Amino acid sequence: MLNRVILIGRLTRDPELRYTPTGVATTTFTLAVDRPFTNQSGEREADFPPVVTWRQLAETCANYLRKGRLTAIEGRIQTRNYENNEGKRVYVTEVIADNVRFLESNRENRQPDNQNTTRNNQDPFSEDGKPIDISDDDLPF
Structure with a gap:
């Protein structure tokens, strides 16, 4: 039997x-996962x-994950049930994660769009093909 899920x-x-x-x-949160198709x-x-x-x-998730952060979850699906106050049986299906990957930098450390510095707006490849000024002492080989 196999019970693995990656989201x-x-x-x-x-x-x-x-x-x-x-x-x-223990932490609980909800992940918004796009479906691979569109509706009618x-x-x-x-x-x-x-x-x-x-x-x-x-504890790691509580410290570093925030609303809107892109995250990969690996774990298993688990279904549990309990009886509610009205005496009805309630079933809950959840993903029990044993591996969580943070797929982007922490959004809280980013500057708001209207306060970007010139460095953040530069094209990182604008100097592509030009010589890099680096001394031989800085090379690891």
């Missing part, structure tokens, strides 16, 4: 960090799977 999407909200009564850290109106739809992380990974 790439953007967080819909900041991760919510909690601790179990025994002190184990030509609009792209998305799915919003809930993601759960545990222990050190949970």
Whole structure:
């Protein structure tokens, strides 16, 4: 049997960090994952799977992930159930992540678009083909 899932999407909200009564850290968040096709109106739809992380990974996610951040999740699908206050059985399907990759730099460290410095607006390839001024002492070989 195989139960593995890999998702790439953007967080819909900041991760919510909690601790179990025994002190184990856990976070929950939702990932917006685009579907690979458009609907009849030509609009792209998305799915919003809930993601759960545990222990050190949970604390890392709580510290570094923020709403809108592009993230890759690897884990397994788990379904649990419970009885709600009305006596009805409720089923919850979630992704239990055991690997989380941050796919872009932290957005909080970026400057707002209207305050970009000249360096951020430069074309990184504008000097392509021109000699680079570097001394032999700076070369690693």
